[in-house]
Amino acid sequence: MNIVEQVQKKLKQEIREAVLKASLAAEEQIPEVILEVPKEKAHGDYSTNMAMQLARIAKKPPRKVAEELIEHFDKSKASIEKIEIAGPGFINFHLDNSYLTQLIPTILESMEEYGRTAVGNNQKVQVEFVSANPTGDLHLGHARGAAVGDSLCNILDKAGYNVSREYYINDAGNQINNLALSVEARYFQALGLEKEMPEDGYQGADVIGIGDRLAEEFGDKYVNVPEQERFDFFREYGLKYEMEKLKQDLENFRVPFDVWYSETSLYNNGKIDEAMQVLKDNGHIFEEGGATWFRSTTFGDDKDRVMIKQDGSYTYLTPDIAYHKDKIDRGFEKLINIWGADHHGYIPRMKAAIQALGYARETLEVEIIQLVHLYKDGEKMKMSKRTGKAITMRDLIDEVGLDATRYFFAMRSADTHLDFDLDLAVSQSNENPVYYAQYAHARISSILRQGAEQGIIYDLNANVSILGSEKEIDLLKKLGEFPLAVAEAAEKRMPHRITNYIFDLASVFHSFYNAEKVLDLENKDKTVARMALIKSVQITLRNALALIGVSAPEKM
RNA sequence: GUCUCAGUAGCUCAGCUGGAUAGAGCGACAGCCUCCUAAGCUGUAGGUCGUGAGUUCGAAUCUCGCCUGGGACACCA
Numbered sequence: 001m002n003i004v005e006q007v008q009k010k011l012k013q014e015i016r017e018a019v020l021k022a023s024l025a026a027e028e029q030i031p032e033v034i035l036e037v038p039k040e041k042a043h044g045d046y047s048t049n050m051a052m053q054l055a056r057i058a059k060k061p062p063r064k065v066a067e068e069l070i071e072h073f074d075k076s077k078a079s080i081e082k083i084e085i086a087g088p089g090f091i092n093f094h095l096d097n098s099y100l101t102q103l104i105p106t107i108l109e110s111m112e113e114y115g116r117t118a119v120g121n122n123q124k125v126q127v128e129f130v131s132a133n134p135t136g137d138l139h140l141g142h143a144r145g146a147a148v149g150d151s152l153c154n155i156l157d158k159a160g161y162n163v164s165r166e167y168y169i170n171d172a173g174n175q176i177n178n179l180a181l182s183v184e185a186r187y188f189q190a191l192g193l194e195k196e197m198p199e200d201g202y203q204g205a206d207v208i209g210i211g212d213r214l215a216e217e218f219g220d221k222y223v224n225v226p227e228q229e230r231f232d233f234f235r236e237y238g239l240k241y242e243m244e245k246l247k248q249d250l251e252n253f254r255v256p257f258d259v260w261y262s263e264t265s266l267y268n269n270g271k272i273d274e275a276m277q278v279l280k281d282n283g284h285i286f287e288e289g290g291a292t293w294f295r296s297t298t299f300g301d302d303k304d305r306v307m308i309k310q311d312g313s314y315t316y317l318t319p320d321i322a323y324h325k326d327k328i329d330r331g332f333e334k335l336i337n338i339w340g341a342d343h344h345g346y347i348p349r350m351k352a353a354i355q356a357l358g359y360a361r362e363t364l365e366v367e368i369i370q371l372v373h374l375y376k377d378g379e380k381m382k383m384s385k386r387t388g389k390a391i392t393m394r395d396l397i398d399e400v401g402l403d404a405t406r407y408f409f410a411m412r413s414a415d416t417h418l419d420f421d422l423d424l425a426v427s428q429s430n431e432n433p434v435y436y437a438q439y440a441h442a443r444i445s446s447i448l449r450q451g452a453e454q455g456i457i458y459d460l461n462a463n464v465s466i467l468g469s470e471k472e473i474d475l476l477k478k479l480g481e482f483p484l485a486v487a488e489a490a491e492k493r494m495p496h497r498i499t500n501y502i503f504d505l506a507s508v509f510h511s512f513y514n515a516e517k518v519l520d521l522e523n524k525d526k527t528v529a530r531m532a533l534i535k536s537v538q539i540t541l542r543n544a545l546a547l548i549g550v551s552a553p554e555k556m
Numbered sequence: 557g558u559c560u561c562a563g564u565a566g567c568u569c570a571g572c573u574g575g576a577u578a579g580a581g582c583g584a585c586a587g588c589c590u591c592c593u594a595a596g597c598u599g600u601a602g603g604u605c606g607u608g609a610g611u612u613c614g615a616a617u618c619u620c621g622c623c624u625g626g627g628a629c630a631c632c633a
Contacts, residue, residue, distance in 0.1 A: 034573065049575060052613065062613070087576040088613070133633070175633055200632090291631055302559075302629075309631040316633045344560065345628040370561070371626075412569070416562065417626060424568085424582080433581065435595050447592050488572075500570065503580080514588085514597040556595070 003102045004480030008035055008046070010078040011093065015050055021072040024058045024065060044084065044092035045477075051089040062089025100476035101464040107479065107536040108460055115543050119487045120161030126327055127153050129338035130250065131168040134242035135179045136204040137392035138249055140372040141340050144418065146393070147409035147549065148369060149338045150255040151495035154547045159490035164332070166259040168323060171239055172267060173316065178202065179242070180235035186211025187234070191220055204390075210241050249394055254406065254549040266319045266326070275322035275357070276307070284356040294321075299352035299361070321353045328359055336493070337366045338414075344368055367493055369414050376422045400425045403550045407434040410548040411499035433503070437545060438553050440506035440513075444538040445554040447518050451531050456524065462532040463525060471512040472530075475537060478508045482540050486547070495548060502544045509537050 001009075012033040019030055031053045038047045051066035058065050066085040073083065082094040107114045129149030132142045149165070156163045170176075181198040188195030190211040197203070214222070214237065222230050243260075250257070266272050279285050284295050285307070292308035294317070307318045327335050339346070347366045354364045374381040374391060381391065397405050404425045411433070412418050424432060451458075467476075482501065489497035518530045542552040 032573085034575095036572085036575085038576080039579085040576075043576075047576090052575080055613070090576065170633070173633065289631085293631095306631045311631080313631090315631065320633095341561080341627055343628085343633095348559090368561080368627095416569090419568065421568070421582095432595080436581090439593080439595050443593060443596080450592060492572090496570085497572090500580095503570095507580090510596055511598090513592080514594095517592065519592050556593075 002106055002480060002483060003099055004477075005484070007078060007095070007099060011035060011046060014074055014077050015048060015069070018069050018073040019050065019054065022068045024054050024060075024068060029057050030054075038090075038092065043086060043090070044082075044094040045097065046095070047086075047090045047092045049090060051085075051091055055089070065089065066091050097473045097476070098465065098468060100473060100480060101467050103476055103480050104462070104464045104532050104536050105460045107539055108532065111539060112543055112546075114539055115482045115486045115547075116158050116160065117483045117487050118160040120156060120159045120490065122160060122162050123334060124164075124332050125156055125161045125334045125336060126164045126166055126330075126332040127156070127336045127338065128166045128168055128327075130255070131170070132246070133170045133175050134239055134246060135175050136202050136242070137206050137390075137394065138246065139390045139392055140374065140396065140420070141369065143253070143393035143396060143405065144372050144409045144414070145338050145340060145369045146250060146253055146255045147406050148367075148414045148495055151406075151410050151498070151548045152336070152338070152367075152490075152493060154549070155486060155490045155495060155498060158547060159487050161490065164259060165257045166261055166327075167257045169243065169260060169262045169264075171243075172263045172319065176235060176239060179207070179238045180231055182207050183210050183214070183234040183238040184230065187214045187222065190215035191223065193223070206242070206245070207238075210238055213241075252402075253393065253397065254402070261323070263319050263323070266322045271326055272314065272319055272322040275325045276318070278325070278358070279321070279353075279356055282356060282358060294349075294353070294356070296349045296352035296356070299348075299355045301348045301352045305349050317349065317353075320350070321357070324350065324354060324364065325357050328354075328357075328363065333363070335364045337364065339366055339368055341368055341370050365493070367414060370417045372418045372420055374420050374422055381422075403438070404432065404434045406549040407437075407499065410495050410550075413494060413496045434550070435556070436510075437502045437506040437541065438550070439556055440509045441538060441541050441545070441552045442554060442556040443513060444509070444534045444541075447534060448531060448538070449554075451519055451527065454519070454521070456519075456527055456531060458528045458532040458535065462528050464529045464532055466525060467529050467533060469516065471508075471515050472533065474508050475512055475533065478505050479536055479540050482544065498544055498547050502541065502548075505537065505541060505544065509534075509541075 012035060015033050016030060019025055020027060031050075033048060033050060035046050035048055038044060051069055052062045054065050055062040060068075063085055066089050069091065070083050070085065073080075075083065079096045079099050080093060081096045084092045084094070086092050110116075127149060130138070130142055130146050132138055138146070153163050153165050178198055178200055179202060182201040185195045185197045185201065186208050188211075214234075222233065247260075276285070279294060284298060286293050286295060290310040291306045294305045294307050296305050297303060305317055306315050307321075308314060324335065337350075350366070351361050351364055355361050400408075400422065408420060408425055409418075425434075482505075485497060485501040489495060516530075518527065518534060520527050545552045
């Protein structure tokens, strides 16, 4: 707990104490103390609406309640400088903010650990994301899911959760057969032979590439082998090729995974049968029309779902249920799935399955990633995966750059539609919000470099108590918020809270930079203290950027 | 038709557990480099928070209806 959290806690305690001493409410009647930072600086450092909340219980007008509360408030505690009643009954606290300078040694000592909290309680959380079919290139929606998922994992980790990142490989079922047939067609075509693409074949350029590669490597070797052998070979080859490319693309996008989980493995190790058996034992399975059904309506789904089709094969749902059972069997207490908007209708049946297996519905959380629309020259770009005309994640990174892409995806809440302005993201100018934060970091680095050249040394023991100007206090306040911002982003599963924080911190720094000079040879003590301050800003900025996978350059 | 997400400044979006005069960026306008990076700073203009009701001391925020837009509603994955 840093000094800011300690002061807030103290303040809340004192407010409760005052309520009791003033006999405004009995102990069990007191609502949770809400402290907020007023938008208006004139309204003090913190304010509480306690008096308004108590008005009914105390049967007195809010301002009267506030007066009595203040009367019994012990001002000697919690650095209080002044207390005022304002508006309809707010109580505004003005603090002696000199305590904030204690943040500096805390941050300098914590370094890359600053921001870490234990709110997650080491809970075992698994985040499954991207999980795109290995049948083509990752597109924009996947890129957004990857960026949001990775950022969320970083944030959860920082907030004290025990996180595992997982990718579910859909390497079974029709779409892979389709891939095999598409590869086959492209292979024949690469050799100049006639071969039609399957009806729902993958038209992407990457499959053409696989065909070319096969033709080059093996010549016409596979033209005249038995069909089944050829099919099996192309299936394996295509899958391996697509997966390698996928892994490489994600790695380039700074998105690592701990586990790559194969759907096929569920078929081979009996886990599907196992899951089916549990559902059967729990009485949620029935036969009808030659198919085997899961009675998901018991748990609020719109209709029951087929698990084994008339032809004896599984639907997509069946291995997926086994997969989720396996996740829980592996000891995860919370499963977070990050899905594209098109899978949105799938949530109720998956949650139903979790319940039918005998677990709490809330074990599974699904975060939906809404669609991305690309705009260029003010116009929406059309794309279609079927015809292979989609812009791929790789195209996007090549054109926009890694940092800008990550930042753009992280900065919008994931469940709203995103209009991605290519021209804006590409622009290397002040129009681009990505550079704003990086620029602040580079500026700080530059000042610290020059300070060092002039032999100015600061350390944990720098006398920071001499800091206290308005801009310095603004900076310190913002620095103190970081652990809270991370904790809140984690608990609400909202990575974009972090970009908001980054922007705010950078903004306060730029403002400070323009108002006050750091390096001042006439006043060495102040220079040392300010260098320690901006070093703290640099550390915090870098930590925050790391959470969303954006680099913190020393120079720009 | 059912479900779901959204609608906030000209554009793109924030807005916390319901709080005070609804905020940023871009764009427009006016200023700031003899000074650590002007990719920056300071200020001005710009709003019926889609709409109608309800809940209450108080609603952009919660509830319901309606309008508009996106998406999902397979024995596909």
